[in-house]
Amino acid sequence: MSTLPQQPSEGTNRERPTVAVARAARMLADAGVEGARAEAELLAAYVLGVSRGRLALADGFTPAQRDRFDALVTRRADREPLQHLTGTAAFRHLELAVGPGVFVPRPETELLAGWGVDQARRIPEPLVVDLCSGSGAIALAVAQEVPAARVVAVEGSPEALSWLRRNAADRAAAGDRPIEVVAADVTAPDLLADLAGRVDVLLCNPPYVPADVTVPPEVGRHDPANAVFGGGDGLSVIRPVVARVAVLLRPGGVLGMEHDDTHGEVVPRLLAEDGRYASIADHTDLAGRPRFATASRRADGPHAGDGPAWQTASS
The missing domain is CATH 3.40.50.150 (Vaccinia Virus protein VP39)
Incomplete structure (x- = not known):
């Protein structure tokens, strides 16, 4: 099972959303997921409880949130549908x-x-x-x-x-x-x-x-x-x-x-x-x-x- 390298924000245990999304997007792209960046952003927004549009303004991931995000990204890299991970589908x-x-x-x-x-x-x-x-x-x-x-x-x-x-x-x-x-x-x-x-x-x-x-x-x-x-x-x-x-x-x-x-x-x-x-x-x-x-x-x-x-x- 692949693991995501972790990089906390300077001076804190929180990891910046931009950093987390960038490394997740690379992992998803390597797994053949189309729209890897967008899907990484959606998963990050889901874990942080914000809309995708407000992701850049969100606080960083706590260690627990980072672990949850990493687990979801790993499952998505294994090609489990994004909608199964979030539990919802937009229509x-x-x-x-x-x-x-x-x-x-x-x-x-x-x-x-x-x-x-x-x-x-x-x-x-x-x-x-x-x-x-x-x-x-x-x-x-x-x-x-x-x-x-x-x-x-x-x-x-x-x-x-x-x-x-x-x-x-x-x-x-x-x-x-x-x-x-x-x-x-x-x-x-x-x-x-x-x-x-x-x-x-x-x-x-x-x-x-x-x-x-x-x-x-x-x-x-x-x-x-x-x-x-x-x-x-x-x-x-x-x-x-x-x-x-x-x-x-x-x-x-x-x-x-x-x-x-x-x-x-x-x-x-x-x-x-x-x-x-x-x-x-x-x-x-x-x-x-x-x-x-x-x-x-x-x-x-x-x-x-x-x-x-x-x-x-x-x-």
């Missing part, structure tokens, strides 16, 4: 509790959530469903930003459900509109039967990584595999969800679904081939990679000769 305007057993929400998913918020705001009292909810990131973001929405979050993993329920309770206690949590398999043919034909906005961040793809250690060792991998081609959950969503949406209701960056053509094609969707588009993330597909539920049957079945769109 839009939220801080969510996360840890072993639940997928850590990613910044790119904020684009899908933002799209869903925009769609829900167009409806006076929208019914919004979040499938594969995990920590509840998308569902809770919509509930916070669209107070008039009824939000239903669906998750099948018992481990993830405990995090989802915890976050839902925390946000309700903070004053956000409570969401409804449903324990269910999103591939079930009778999923949310009581909501069939009534959903205004349906959002989904399913497991979609193809099984043979090598993922970073933070994902492969710590994110639950059933929240990451979607079978051999990454579509084992997406296919049944596409079919079921068409039943759940009202005519004119909309779907937004995240997908792998290799699925920029195949997921829109699945939506087009289903025949019950219109206005199919694919959207890129901030890095320009295909990231999520959107569509609306037809009010009638499939139409031939409508022009292009789908199009790309920037986010």
Whole structure:
């Protein structure tokens, strides 16, 4: 196990944050952690109980704080996710509790959530469903930003459900509109039967990584595999969800679904081939990679000769 050299501030047992961060950043960079400096600063701020922006103004580390910081940096160098070390993940305007057993929400998913918020705001009292909810990131973001929405979050993993329920309770206690949590398999043919034909906005961040793809250690060792991998081609959950969503949406209701960056053509094609969707588009993330597909539920049957079945769109 690596250890960090210690350098107390002159004339005191405290170590300056700048010194601690510099040596931690070097260790994290050597371990292959991207954004090593930023992550070292976040860990230092976490240990000192200050915001990252006020880190330079903070008192130095006491010996006990330095030991705690060193231990966290060593764990991060071993590629344990930063969010597991701090116990929280930032998502839009939220801080969510996360840890072993639940997928850590990613910044790119904020684009899908933002799209869903925009769609829900167009409806006076929208019914919004979040499938594969995990920590509840998308569902809770919509509930916070669209107070008039009824939000239903669906998750099948018992481990993830405990995090989802915890976050839902925390946000309700903070004053956000409570969401409804449903324990269910999103591939079930009778999923949310009581909501069939009534959903205004349906959002989904399913497991979609193809099984043979090598993922970073933070994902492969710590994110639950059933929240990451979607079978051999990454579509084992997406296919049944596409079919079921068409039943759940009202005519004119909309779907937004995240997908792998290799699925920029195949997921829109699945939506087009289903025949019950219109206005199919694919959207890129901030890095320009295909990231999520959107569509609306037809009010009638499939139409031939409508022009292009789908199009790309920037986010």
